[in-house]
Amino acid sequence: MSIYDPFSVSRRDELVIERPQANRPHQGKVLAAIQAHADDIPLFCAGTVAKLLQEGYTGYLIQTTNDEKCGPTRSLGETILANEREVDDLARVLGFQQVFHLGYRNHRMDGDSALELRCRLILLFRLLRVDTVFTFNPWGHNEENPDHWVTARAVEAACWMAGMDKDYPEQLAAGLQPHAVREKYYWVARAGQPYNRVVDIGAQVEPKIAAIRVNKTQGPGGSTGSRLKAELAARGLRLPEWGDDDETADREYIRRFVIAPNFKLGQEHGLRCAEPFYYLGPSDDDRAVRDYLAEHAVPL
Numbered sequence: 001m002s003i004y005d006p007f008s009v010s011r012r013d014e015l016v017i018e019r020p021q022a023n024r025p026h027q028g029k030v031l032a033a034i035q036a037h038a039d040d041i042p043l044f045c046a047g048t049v050a051k052l053l054q055e056g057y058t059g060y061l062i063q064t065t066n067d068e069k070c071g072p073t074r075s076l077g078e079t080i081l082a083n084e085r086e087v088d089d090l091a092r093v094l095g096f097q098q099v100f101h102l103g104y105r106n107h108r109m110d111g112d113s114a115l116e117l118r119c120r121l122i123l124l125f126r127l128l129r130v131d132t133v134f135t136f137n138p139w140g141h142n143e144e145n146p147d148h149w150v151t152a153r154a155v156e157a158a159c160w161m162a163g164m165d166k167d168y169p170e171q172l173a174a175g176l177q178p179h180a181v182r183e184k185y186y187w188v189a190r191a192g193q194p195y196n197r198v199v200d201i202g203a204q205v206e207p208k209i210a211a212i213r214v215n216k217t218q219g220p221g222g223s224t225g226s227r228l229k230a231e232l233a234a235r236g237l238r239l240p241e242w243g244d245d246d247e248t249a250d251r252e253y254i255r256r257f258v259i260a261p262n263f264k265l266g267q268e269h270g271l272r273c274a275e276p277f278y279y280l281g282p283s284d285d286d287r288a289v290r291d292y293l294a295e296h297a298v299p300l
Protein backbone atom coordinates (compact mmCIF):
# COMPACT_ATOMS: atom_id res chain seq x y z
CA MET A 1 0.00 0.00 0.00
CA SER A 2 1.46 3.35 -0.87
CA ILE A 3 0.49 6.97 -1.28
CA TYR A 4 1.89 8.42 -4.46
CA ASP A 5 2.32 12.15 -4.15
CA PRO A 6 3.98 13.64 -7.20
CA PHE A 7 3.94 17.10 -5.63
CA SER A 8 6.07 16.02 -2.68
CA VAL A 9 9.46 16.68 -4.19
CA SER A 10 10.80 19.15 -1.66
CA ARG A 11 12.58 16.51 0.43
CA ARG A 12 14.57 15.53 -2.64
CA ASP A 13 15.78 19.08 -3.03
CA GLU A 14 17.20 19.36 0.48
CA LEU A 15 20.98 19.28 0.38
CA VAL A 16 22.45 16.45 2.46
CA ILE A 17 26.11 16.20 3.45
CA GLU A 18 27.12 12.53 3.54
CA ARG A 19 29.95 12.15 6.05
CA PRO A 20 32.34 9.30 6.91
CA GLN A 21 30.77 6.50 8.97
CA ALA A 22 32.56 4.19 11.39
CA ASN A 23 32.09 0.44 11.93
CA ARG A 24 31.24 -0.62 8.36
CA PRO A 25 27.49 0.20 8.46
CA HIS A 26 27.02 -0.98 4.85
CA GLN A 27 28.26 -4.52 5.48
CA GLY A 28 26.13 -6.90 3.39
CA LYS A 29 25.02 -4.25 0.89
CA VAL A 30 25.95 -4.28 -2.78
CA LEU A 31 26.67 -1.36 -5.11
CA ALA A 32 27.11 -1.30 -8.87
CA ALA A 33 28.80 1.59 -10.67
CA ILE A 34 27.71 1.71 -14.30
CA GLN A 35 29.91 3.76 -16.61
CA ALA A 36 29.92 4.18 -20.37
CA HIS A 37 33.64 4.93 -20.67
CA ALA A 38 36.86 4.23 -18.81
CA ASP A 39 37.17 7.76 -17.44
CA ASP A 40 33.65 8.20 -16.04
CA ILE A 41 33.91 6.52 -12.64
CA PRO A 42 37.37 7.98 -11.90
CA LEU A 43 36.21 11.54 -12.56
CA PHE A 44 32.69 11.45 -11.15
CA CYS A 45 32.45 9.02 -8.23
CA ALA A 46 35.76 7.28 -7.40
CA GLY A 47 36.07 8.97 -4.00
CA THR A 48 32.53 8.07 -2.93
CA VAL A 49 32.83 4.49 -4.20
CA ALA A 50 36.11 4.11 -2.26
CA LYS A 51 34.38 5.50 0.84
CA LEU A 52 31.38 3.16 0.60
CA LEU A 53 33.56 0.10 -0.06
CA GLN A 54 35.61 1.01 3.05
CA GLU A 55 32.30 1.26 4.94
CA GLY A 56 31.29 -2.30 4.05
CA TYR A 57 29.69 -2.35 0.60
CA THR A 58 30.65 -4.98 -1.98
CA GLY A 59 31.09 -3.31 -5.38
CA TYR A 60 30.72 -4.30 -9.03
CA LEU A 61 31.77 -2.29 -12.07
CA ILE A 62 29.65 -2.44 -15.23
CA GLN A 63 31.09 -0.84 -18.38
CA THR A 64 28.65 -0.42 -21.27
CA THR A 65 30.88 0.56 -24.24
CA ASN A 66 34.13 -0.81 -25.69
CA ASP A 67 35.82 2.64 -25.73
CA GLU A 68 37.04 2.07 -29.29
CA LYS A 69 37.15 5.78 -30.22
CA CYS A 70 39.10 7.15 -27.26
CA GLY A 71 42.86 6.74 -27.22
CA PRO A 72 46.02 7.94 -28.95
CA THR A 73 46.64 4.94 -31.22
CA ARG A 74 45.30 4.75 -34.79
CA SER A 75 44.09 1.19 -34.25
CA LEU A 76 40.56 0.58 -32.97
CA GLY A 77 41.61 -2.83 -31.65
CA GLU A 78 44.56 -1.50 -29.65
CA THR A 79 42.39 1.30 -28.28
CA ILE A 80 39.76 -1.18 -27.10
CA LEU A 81 42.38 -3.41 -25.47
CA ALA A 82 44.20 -0.55 -23.71
CA ASN A 83 40.95 0.83 -22.28
CA GLU A 84 39.69 -2.62 -21.26
CA ARG A 85 42.89 -3.32 -19.32
CA GLU A 86 42.70 0.09 -17.64
CA VAL A 87 39.10 -0.54 -16.54
CA ASP A 88 40.25 -3.82 -14.98
CA ASP A 89 43.09 -1.91 -13.25
CA LEU A 90 40.60 0.73 -12.09
CA ALA A 91 38.52 -2.01 -10.46
CA ARG A 92 41.59 -3.33 -8.65
CA VAL A 93 42.66 0.14 -7.46
CA LEU A 94 39.25 0.96 -6.03
CA GLY A 95 38.44 -2.54 -4.72
CA PHE A 96 35.58 -3.64 -6.97
CA GLN A 97 34.82 -7.37 -6.79
CA GLN A 98 34.31 -7.94 -10.53
CA VAL A 99 34.00 -6.10 -13.87
CA PHE A 100 31.36 -6.73 -16.53
CA HIS A 101 32.31 -5.38 -19.98
CA LEU A 102 29.07 -5.19 -21.99
CA GLY A 103 30.97 -4.22 -25.16
CA TYR A 104 28.59 -1.86 -26.98
CA ARG A 105 30.32 0.23 -29.64
CA ASN A 106 31.61 3.59 -28.48
CA HIS A 107 29.54 6.68 -29.49
CA ARG A 108 26.83 4.50 -31.06
CA MET A 109 24.67 3.45 -28.14
CA ASP A 110 21.67 5.46 -29.30
CA GLY A 111 21.43 2.94 -32.14
CA ASP A 112 21.56 -0.11 -29.86
CA SER A 113 18.57 -2.03 -28.58
CA ALA A 114 17.29 -0.30 -25.45
CA LEU A 115 15.45 -3.51 -24.56
CA GLU A 116 18.56 -5.67 -24.77
CA LEU A 117 20.63 -3.33 -22.58
CA ARG A 118 17.81 -3.08 -20.04
CA CYS A 119 17.39 -6.87 -19.94
CA ARG A 120 21.12 -7.38 -19.37
CA LEU A 121 21.10 -4.86 -16.52
CA ILE A 122 18.00 -6.44 -14.95
CA LEU A 123 19.76 -9.80 -14.98
CA LEU A 124 22.87 -8.32 -13.38
CA PHE A 125 20.89 -6.43 -10.72
CA ARG A 126 19.03 -9.64 -9.80
CA LEU A 127 22.14 -11.85 -9.96
CA LEU A 128 24.32 -9.52 -7.88
CA ARG A 129 21.41 -8.37 -5.65
CA VAL A 130 22.35 -4.73 -6.17
CA ASP A 131 21.07 -2.28 -3.54
CA THR A 132 22.69 0.92 -4.82
CA VAL A 133 23.74 2.21 -8.24
CA PHE A 134 26.03 4.98 -9.43
CA THR A 135 25.61 6.32 -12.95
CA PHE A 136 24.80 9.40 -15.06
CA ASN A 137 21.71 11.46 -14.39
CA PRO A 138 19.27 10.04 -16.99
CA TRP A 139 17.65 13.46 -17.39
CA GLY A 140 20.70 15.66 -16.79
CA HIS A 141 21.00 18.91 -18.75
CA ASN A 142 23.69 19.54 -21.33
CA GLU A 143 24.47 15.88 -21.90
CA GLU A 144 25.74 15.60 -25.45
CA ASN A 145 27.13 12.06 -25.39
CA PRO A 146 24.53 9.44 -26.37
CA ASP A 147 26.46 6.68 -24.56
CA HIS A 148 25.86 8.57 -21.33
CA TRP A 149 22.13 9.12 -21.51
CA VAL A 150 21.36 5.75 -23.10
CA THR A 151 23.26 4.01 -20.29
CA ALA A 152 21.57 6.11 -17.62
CA ARG A 153 18.02 5.63 -18.89
CA ALA A 154 18.49 1.87 -19.14
CA VAL A 155 19.82 1.78 -15.58
CA GLU A 156 16.94 3.90 -14.31
CA ALA A 157 14.30 1.57 -15.76
CA ALA A 158 16.16 -1.62 -14.84
CA CYS A 159 16.34 -0.52 -11.18
CA TRP A 160 12.62 -0.88 -10.56
CA MET A 161 11.82 -3.44 -13.24
CA ALA A 162 14.31 -5.91 -11.70
CA GLY A 163 11.94 -6.04 -8.72
CA MET A 164 8.88 -7.14 -10.74
CA ASP A 165 7.87 -10.79 -10.88
CA LYS A 166 6.48 -10.78 -14.44
CA ASP A 167 9.44 -9.23 -16.25
CA TYR A 168 11.69 -11.88 -17.80
CA PRO A 169 10.19 -14.93 -16.04
CA GLU A 170 12.86 -17.14 -17.60
CA GLN A 171 15.42 -15.41 -15.33
CA LEU A 172 13.29 -16.41 -12.34
CA ALA A 173 13.00 -19.97 -13.67
CA ALA A 174 16.81 -20.01 -13.83
CA GLY A 175 16.90 -19.36 -10.07
CA LEU A 176 17.05 -15.57 -9.75
CA GLN A 177 14.64 -13.62 -7.56
CA PRO A 178 13.00 -10.24 -8.26
CA HIS A 179 15.24 -7.61 -6.68
CA ALA A 180 14.71 -3.85 -7.00
CA VAL A 181 17.55 -1.34 -6.64
CA ARG A 182 16.53 1.11 -3.92
CA GLU A 183 19.26 3.74 -3.89
CA LYS A 184 20.59 5.80 -6.79
CA TYR A 185 23.52 8.21 -6.90
CA TYR A 186 23.40 10.14 -10.18
CA TRP A 187 26.75 11.87 -10.60
CA VAL A 188 27.21 15.38 -12.04
CA ALA A 189 28.82 15.10 -15.47
CA ARG A 190 27.98 18.48 -17.01
CA ALA A 191 27.65 22.03 -15.80
CA GLY A 192 24.13 22.80 -14.65
CA GLN A 193 23.15 19.27 -13.63
CA PRO A 194 21.44 19.16 -10.25
CA TYR A 195 22.73 17.67 -7.00
CA ASN A 196 21.14 17.22 -3.61
CA ARG A 197 23.97 15.33 -1.89
CA VAL A 198 27.56 16.30 -1.25
CA VAL A 199 29.76 13.40 -0.16
CA ASP A 200 32.78 14.13 2.03
CA ILE A 201 35.71 12.39 0.32
CA GLY A 202 38.40 14.12 2.37
CA ALA A 203 39.76 10.71 3.39
CA GLN A 204 39.55 9.33 -0.17
CA VAL A 205 41.53 11.95 -2.10
CA GLU A 206 44.44 9.56 -2.71
CA PRO A 207 42.24 6.67 -3.99
CA LYS A 208 40.47 9.13 -6.32
CA ILE A 209 43.81 10.37 -7.66
CA ALA A 210 44.97 6.76 -8.09
CA ALA A 211 41.77 5.92 -10.02
CA ILE A 212 42.23 8.88 -12.39
CA ARG A 213 45.92 8.04 -12.86
CA VAL A 214 45.07 4.51 -14.04
CA ASN A 215 43.17 5.99 -16.96
CA LYS A 216 46.08 6.87 -19.24
CA THR A 217 44.54 6.02 -22.62
CA GLN A 218 41.73 8.58 -22.66
CA GLY A 219 41.53 10.34 -19.31
CA PRO A 220 42.37 13.99 -18.70
CA GLY A 221 44.84 13.15 -15.96
CA GLY A 222 46.51 9.79 -16.50
CA SER A 223 50.06 10.63 -17.53
CA THR A 224 49.76 14.36 -18.25
CA GLY A 225 51.94 15.33 -15.28
CA SER A 226 54.87 13.15 -16.32
CA ARG A 227 54.57 14.37 -19.92
CA LEU A 228 54.71 18.02 -18.78
CA LYS A 229 57.62 17.13 -16.50
CA ALA A 230 59.55 15.74 -19.51
CA GLU A 231 58.72 18.82 -21.60
CA LEU A 232 60.01 21.09 -18.85
CA ALA A 233 63.17 19.00 -18.46
CA ALA A 234 63.87 19.37 -22.19
CA ARG A 235 63.91 23.13 -21.57
CA GLY A 236 66.11 22.75 -18.50
CA LEU A 237 63.29 23.39 -16.02
CA ARG A 238 61.54 21.50 -13.22
CA LEU A 239 58.68 21.98 -10.74
CA PRO A 240 60.01 21.14 -7.26
CA GLU A 241 56.55 20.25 -5.88
CA TRP A 242 56.05 17.65 -8.64
CA GLY A 243 58.90 15.53 -7.24
CA ASP A 244 61.58 13.57 -9.04
CA ASP A 245 59.62 10.66 -10.51
CA ASP A 246 56.83 10.28 -13.04
CA GLU A 247 54.27 8.91 -10.59
CA THR A 248 54.58 11.91 -8.28
CA ALA A 249 54.33 14.28 -11.27
CA ASP A 250 51.15 12.52 -12.49
CA ARG A 251 49.57 12.56 -9.04
CA GLU A 252 50.38 16.21 -8.35
CA TYR A 253 49.03 17.30 -11.75
CA ILE A 254 45.75 15.48 -11.01
CA ARG A 255 45.58 16.95 -7.50
CA ARG A 256 46.15 20.52 -8.70
CA PHE A 257 44.15 20.55 -11.93
CA VAL A 258 41.82 17.58 -12.50
CA ILE A 259 40.16 17.44 -9.09
CA ALA A 260 40.37 21.14 -8.31
CA PRO A 261 36.54 21.41 -8.62
CA ASN A 262 36.18 18.71 -5.94
CA PHE A 263 38.35 20.70 -3.52
CA LYS A 264 36.37 23.86 -4.34
CA LEU A 265 33.02 22.11 -3.77
CA GLY A 266 34.34 20.72 -0.48
CA GLN A 267 35.43 24.15 0.72
CA GLU A 268 31.97 25.55 -0.04
CA HIS A 269 30.58 23.03 2.48
CA GLY A 270 33.33 23.12 5.10
CA LEU A 271 34.95 19.92 3.83
CA ARG A 272 38.41 19.20 2.44
CA CYS A 273 37.15 17.56 -0.76
CA ALA A 274 33.76 16.41 -2.04
CA GLU A 275 31.78 14.77 -4.86
CA PRO A 276 28.21 15.85 -5.73
CA PHE A 277 25.27 13.58 -6.64
CA TYR A 278 21.55 13.70 -7.30
CA TYR A 279 20.51 11.05 -4.80
CA LEU A 280 17.25 9.11 -4.82
CA GLY A 281 16.69 6.86 -1.81
CA PRO A 282 14.10 4.32 -0.73
CA SER A 283 10.63 5.75 -1.05
CA ASP A 284 8.85 6.69 2.13
CA ASP A 285 5.55 7.23 0.29
CA ASP A 286 3.80 4.68 2.55
CA ARG A 287 4.92 6.38 5.75
CA ALA A 288 1.62 8.22 6.11
CA VAL A 289 -0.32 4.94 6.01
CA ARG A 290 2.01 3.22 8.48
CA ASP A 291 1.83 6.19 10.86
CA TYR A 292 -1.96 6.24 10.61
CA LEU A 293 -2.31 2.51 11.36
CA ALA A 294 0.13 2.72 14.28
CA GLU A 295 -1.73 5.63 15.80
CA HIS A 296 -5.36 4.63 15.23
CA ALA A 297 -5.61 0.82 15.22
CA VAL A 298 -7.28 -0.59 18.37
CA PRO A 299 -7.79 -4.17 19.60
CA LEU A 300 -10.72 -6.09 18.03
Ligand SMILES: [Zn+2]
Pocket: 036, 037, 039, 040, 145, 148
Ligand atom coordinates in the same frame (compact mmCIF):
# COMPACT_ATOMS: atom_id res chain seq x y z
ZN1 LIG B 1 31.94 9.04 -20.67
